[in-house]
Amino acid sequence: MDTGTVTTGAVSTQTPVIARSTGYAWRLAPLADGWRVDVVLRLFGSRALPIGTNQGRLAAMGLPADVTAHALRRVRSVSDWDLAWTWAAQRFLGEARIHHRSSHEHAAALSQRHAALAYHLAGMLVFDDPRKIRTLRASASSLYARAMPVLHPAVRRVEVPWRTSHLPGYLALPENSPGPVPLVVILNGTSTSKEETFLWRDAFLASNLAVLALDWPGSGESSLTVSPTPDCDDFLEGVVELASLDPMIEANRIGLVGFSLGGAIAARAAATDRRVGAVVAVTPPYDPQPWFALAQPLLRRHLATIAGGEEHLARLAAGFALPGIVERAKCPMLVIGAGRDLIVPPEEAVRYCIAAGDRGTLLWYADGRHGLYTELADWTSEAARWLESTLAGSTSSTRVDQVIEPANAAR
Numbered sequence: 220m221d222t223g224t225v226t227t228g229a230v231s232t233q234t235p236v237i238a239r240s241t242g243y244a245w246r247l248a249p250l251a252d253g254w255r256v257d258v259v260l261r262l263f264g265s266r267a268l269p270i271g272t273n274q275g276r277l278a279a280m281g282l283p284a285d286v287t288a289h290a291l292r293r294v295r296s297v298s299d300w301d302l303a304w305t306w307a308a309q310r311f312l313g314e315a316r317i318h319h320r321s322s323h324e325h326a327a328a329l330s331q332r333h334a335a336l337a338y339h340l341a342g343m344l345v346f347d348d349p350r351k352i353r354t355l356r357a358s359a360s361s362l363y364a365r366a367m368p369v370l371h372p373a374v375r376r377v378e379v380p381w382r383t384s385h386l387p388g389y390l391a392l393p394e395n396s397p398g399p400v401p402l403v404v405i406l407n408g409t410s411t412s413k414e415e416t417f418l419w420r421d422a423f424l425a426s427n428l429a430v431l432a433l434d435w436p437g438s439g440e441s442s443l444t445v446s447p448t449p450d451c452d453d454f455l456e457g458v459v460e461l462a463s464l465d466p467m468i469e470a471n472r473i474g475l476v477g478f479s480l481g482g483a484i485a486a487r488a489a490a491t492d493r494r495v496g497a498v499v500a501v502t503p504p505y506d507p508q509p510w511f512a513l514a515q516p517l518l519r520r521h522l523a524t525i526a527g528g529e530e531h532l533a534r535l536a537a538g539f540a541l542p543g544i545v546e547r548a549k550c551p552m553l554v555i556g557a558g559r560d561l562i563v564p565p566e567e568a569v570r571y572c573i574a575a576g577d578r579g580t581l582l583w584y585a586d587g588r589h590g591l592y593t594e595l596a597d598w599t600s601e602a603a604r605w606l607e608s609t610l611a612g613s614t615s616s617t618r619v620d621q622v623i624e625p626a627n628a629a630r
Contacts, residue, residue, distance in 0.1 A: 236585035237558045237565045244561050245513065252516040257296040265294035265303075275592035280336045280415065286310060290337075297344055297517070301355070304341035308334040308358070328369035335362035335414055343410050346520045353443060356412075360387070360440040363414045374417075379433060379457040386454060387440045388433035389417045392467050393424045401472035401496070401610040402429045402462050403603075408479030408590070409447075409525055412439030416478060422599040426607040429468050431458065435484050437525070447525055449538035452487040459494060472496050474606045477503060479563065479590060482554075482571070483539045489548035497609040498552045499602045502589050504563050505545070505570040507536040518562060545574035553580045553605050555598050557587030580605070 277287050286307050293303040311334035318327035335358070342355035364376055367389070378385035393400060403423050405416045417432035424430060434440050435454055437447025455473070462470035474497040477485030482503025489495040511519075511532070523529045545552070552575040556568030572579040582601055584594055591598050 235556060235558065235565070235569055235581065235583040238585070241559050241561070241565060245510075245564065248515045248561065249513055253297055253520075256517060260297070260299075261295055265291040265300075273588065273592060275588075275595070276590065279592050279595050280340075280418065282307075282333055282336060286333075300344040301341040301351070304337045305355075308337035308341065311337060312362075324369055328366040331362050331366040332370060335359045335366065338362065339412060339414055343521070344517070346524050349524075352524065356440060356443060359412070359414060360443075377431070377461060379431075379454065379461055381436060381445075381451070381454050381457050384436075384441075384445050386434055386436060386445075386457065388413055388431050390461075390465075391417075391420050391424060391430045392465075393427050393429065396427055396467065399467055399469040400427050400429050401474060401606070402431060402458075402468050402470070403474045403476055403606055404431045404433055404458055406433060406435050406475060406477045406481030406484050407438055408481055409438065409522060411478060411590075414439070419595065419599050422596070422603040423606070426603040428474070428603060428606060428610075431461075433458070435481065438481075442525070446527065447535070449483065449487065449535070451484065452491045454484075455488050455492050455494065472610045474499065474610050476602060476606075477501065480504060480539060483541055486541050486545050486548060486552075486571070489550050489552075490544045491547075493549060495548070495550050497550050497606055498548065499555065499606065500552065500568070500571055501555045501598065501602075502557050502560055502563055502568060502587075502591060503554065503571055504539060504541075505567040505574065506540045506542055508533075508540055510564055511536045515561070541571065541574065545571060546576070548575070549578070551578050551580070551609050553582060553602060553609075555582045555591065555602070556584070557589060557591055558583065558585040559587060560589045562589035 290303045290307040293306065294300050311330045315327045315330035315334065318324075318330060338355050338359040342352050342359070345352050345355065367374055367376060371391070373392070375390045377388050377390050379388055405419065407413060407416050413432040413434050420430040420432070436445045436451040458473065459470050462468040462473065471494065473495055475485035475488060475495055476499040477483065478501045480503070482500030485498045485500060486503075489498050519532065522535065523532055526532055526535045552572070554568050554572040554575070556565055558565050569581065572581040582598065584591055584598070587594055
């Protein structure tokens with residue numbers, strides 16, 4: 220772990236480390252509009268893209284390095300992004316057909332999953348084309364669902380009831396568990412989905428925790444039928460109903476792992492429902508309203524597309540603001556922050572943890588970036604151990620004692 224990590228059972232006496240360059244990058248972020256990004260792409264290639272498309276994320280998806288490298292080389296402008304990843308998806312589908320004809324069903328299913336994740340990636344930088352976004356999301360979810368019975372026969376695709384709709388998810392149980400186990404629900408961010416977050420399950424299963432990778436209302440596949448809304452904390456009703464029907468899950472011991480914006484969804488659920496036994500928030504926002512106007516233009520366009528237009532962004536930012544929300548939650552909270560986060564100001568994780576008070580524990584990666592994809596194995600292991608202990612009844616917690624000033628860019 221990086222310097223500045225606060226571990227469970229200790230009280231923080233050290234200010235989490237935030238690189239000075241992070242503040243400079245936030246000051247320059249509003250300049251990263253479409254044409255400037257295109258210039259940078261022509262000069263430096265797709266690794267210069269400013270939103271969560273780093274190599275760590277691609278590696279975490281398990282995509283073959285040769286195909287991803289070829290796809291990235293095809294990106295010389297923002298408009299090339301979805302074309303490059305659609306090309307990759309089609310290549311994977313071609314491989315799947317070859318494997319299927321040779322009766323190599325596992326290899327065929329793996330190529331289908333690769334294609335699903337490529338379509339998932341393709342939709343990240345599609346703006347102002349709702350039909351294309353829906354098509355890419357539908358392709359990603361359907362291909363992934365077709366591959367799962369072959370790759371993971373014991374994993375169930377589930378439909379969690381929510382109001383008049385259903386939320387799709389994947390449920391995995393630890394092998395050879397002697398009895399009912401707690402349930403961990405992974406709530407994705409705006410550019411992630413259950414197809415991606417399900418890949419993070421191993422550390423939680425190893426800690427004897429059931430895992431439900433869920434698309435919360437308006438995210439991932441659920442966006443095909445439901446508009447995104449912060450007013451969705453009642454999704455937990457359906458989760459508890461699902462858990463209650465499975466004799467291998469303890470429905471009264473539920474932890475939420477909220478990734479990015481999913482951390483706000485987790486906090487809102489914990490504030491209104493005492494059945495949440497623990498929350499893990501990974502590089503979460505706390506109050507987007509003061510800094511969102513200074514965020515990267517491509518990120519704003521991405522969120523505007525999700526929100527249904529630029530005019531809805533302010534309302535969405537206000538709806539996901541957490542002052543007064545985190546304080547109402549009564550369960551322990553593990554907040555995981557990244558000192559080089561350029562999507563959400565690093566200080567947001569600290570404020571989230573401070574709001575949790577004595578119930579908050581901060582795990583800090585001074586050199587980490589948004590989502591901590593490069594540190595995925597480490598933070599999921601830490602989160603799994605903490606959840607195992609906390610959901611078993613442990614009350615140990617830490618808190619952040621020192622408020623740090625916002626990065627200059629967020630002032």
